Amino acid sequence: MLGCTKLMCSLFIFSKNRKGVLNMQREHKIYNPEMECIDREELRKLQGDRLKKVVKHTYDHVALYRERMDKKGVKPEDIRSLDDLKLLPFTEKTDLRDQFPFGLFAVPKSEIVRIQGSSGTTGKPIVSGYTQNDLDVWTEMMARTLTAAGGGKDDIVQVCYGYGLFTGGLGAHQGAGKIGAMVVPMSSGNTQRQIMMMQELGSTMLCCTPSYATYLGETIRDMGIPPEKIKLRAGCFGAEPWTEEMRQHIEELLHIDACDIYGLTEIAGPGVSYECLAKNGMHISEDHVIAEIIDPVTEKQLPYGTPGELVFTTNTKEGMPIIRYRTHDICTLTDEKCACGRTLARMSRITGRTDDMIVIRGVNVFPSQIESVLVGTSGVAPHYVLVVDRVNSSDTLEVKVELTEEMFSDTVSHIEELKDAISGQIKSVVGIQAKVSLVPPKSIPRSEGKAKRVIDNRKL
Numbered sequence: 001m002l003g004c005t006k007l008m009c010s011l012f013i014f015s016k017n018r019k020g021v022l023n024m025q026r027e028h029k030i031y032n033p034e035m036e037c038i039d040r041e042e043l044r045k046l047q048g049d050r051l052k053k054v055v056k057h058t059y060d061h062v063a064l065y066r067e068r069m070d071k072k073g074v075k076p077e078d079i080r081s082l083d084d085l086k087l088l089p090f091t092e093k094t095d096l097r098d099q100f101p102f103g104l105f106a107v108p109k110s111e112i113v114r115i116q117g118s119s120g121t122t123g124k125p126i127v128s129g130y131t132q133n134d135l136d137v138w139t140e141m142m143a144r145t146l147t148a149a150g151g152g153k154d155d156i157v158q159v160c161y162g163y164g165l166f167t168g169g170l171g172a173h174q175g176a177g178k179i180g181a182m183v184v185p186m187s188s189g190n191t192q193r194q195i196m197m198m199q200e201l202g203s204t205m206l207c208c209t210p211s212y213a214t215y216l217g218e219t220i221r222d223m224g225i226p227p228e229k230i231k232l233r234a235g236c237f238g239a240e241p242w243t244e245e246m247r248q249h250i251e252e253l254l255h256i257d258a259c260d261i262y263g264l265t266e267i268a269g270p271g272v273s274y275e276c277l278a279k280n281g282m283h284i285s286e287d288h289v290i291a292e293i294i295d296p297v298t299e300k301q302l303p304y305g306t307p308g309e310l311v312f313t314t315n316t317k318e319g320m321p322i323i324r325y326r327t328h329d330i331c332t333l334t335d336e337k338c339a340c341g342r343t344l345a346r347m348s349r350i351t352g353r354t355d356d357m358i359v360i361r362g363v364n365v366f367p368s369q370i371e372s373v374l375v376g377t378s379g380v381a382p383h384y385v386l387v388v389d390r391v392n393s394s395d396t397l398e399v400k401v402e403l404t405e406e407m408f409s410d411t412v413s414h415i416e417e418l419k420d421a422i423s424g425q426i427k428s429v430v431g432i433q434a435k436v437s438l439v440p441p442k443s444i445p446r447s448e449g450k451a452k453r454v455i456d457n458r459k460l
């Protein structure tokens, strides 16, 4: 274990400032160095020990897990170390729906102090129940997240994730409180008011979806607010997929460090994994969750570095522990050393979901691939929707993307050139021909929460 004490651990890194000049500019702050910098062998042992306990707890208290394990012929005693994880059955979102509301709770209802629910972007809502300890763990995960993005007690954290059943708002709120920051619980919506409060209070950190961060940034720019009026220096953006190109766009618009943050209601909420200022993948709070990558078809574990479906097992959760939860999110894992000093493994950006992947004429297409083309093209704004249809039994893809104000007032011939360029880029990146429709600025509906990027009109 590294010899750092709580909240004291810091490492300086070299990075480029906005003008590209190499300088030593920032410190890596670590909330819980004992866990975040733990020796990986020690971590494996800790994870194994905790796994044994959580499996026994769920087997004894949750009928569904007991039935599934009995059917597979696995008893809690068969789980002796982390290597035995693969013996356990998977859990799916449908299980949470079927067991709604309390079927998966592993403690009496009187021990549950909070209910949170999924935003329901992928169907009917599901709920999760937290004991006080579960809430404390989740809060620490978010405290780690905000600290990793450079946050501390001097910060003013504007939370514009929705408050309510959705975990985003309260999760960020609790974490910001834990690091002693000043929390501004704005919740989502009312962009003008968000911007007014941001200026008046001098908010230094922002928590919202990356699509809303983009919208806020563009609105601030379009309102002509001078950059010195905005004191933001970092943001934790997640709850939906985004790209490296989108990061750059947000960083330039808002003059901040934009860090990715990942989580899901089933496991805890935001903060399950989080980027440090090295911005090279999200550290997973592995003392509380075990991450695996599996082949979504064969369901076999895949090695670090190979893309596949992310699967989580909660390691310390009491209220609603989850064993081998199939997230359907696609990414890769790495345990290579990070510049920040944390040893916790990192997951890459989510490059798609097994259920969000669109198959067009047999080709697998992820919205993120198209986004990377659009964000990298000047003349268009990163606001788009993909419309999939079937005409004469052949799939069609239309990419509707907004023109920038400057391009909108440009000549028709330039616009035609731009269309061809985008269509050519999409062909080379994704391998299929798409119809590109350039639409007027601000004509695609903005989202204050998760953006809806795909409209599939095929009746599949």
Ligand code: ADP
Pocket: 118, 119, 120, 121, 122, 167, 237, 238, 239, 240, 241, 242, 260, 261, 262, 263, 264, 265, 266, 327, 329, 349, 350, 353
């Ligand atoms: P749902 O959206 O299914 O209603 P949640 O609100 O709990 O449920 O969201 C969890 C899902 O949101 C994750 O499984 C993942 O698909 C997506 N998500 C969360 N954070 C990120 C992120 N940083 N990058 C990409 N996707 C994310």
Ligand code: ZN
Pocket: 275, 276, 277, 278, 283, 338, 339, 340, 341, 342
């Ligand atoms: Zn790091």
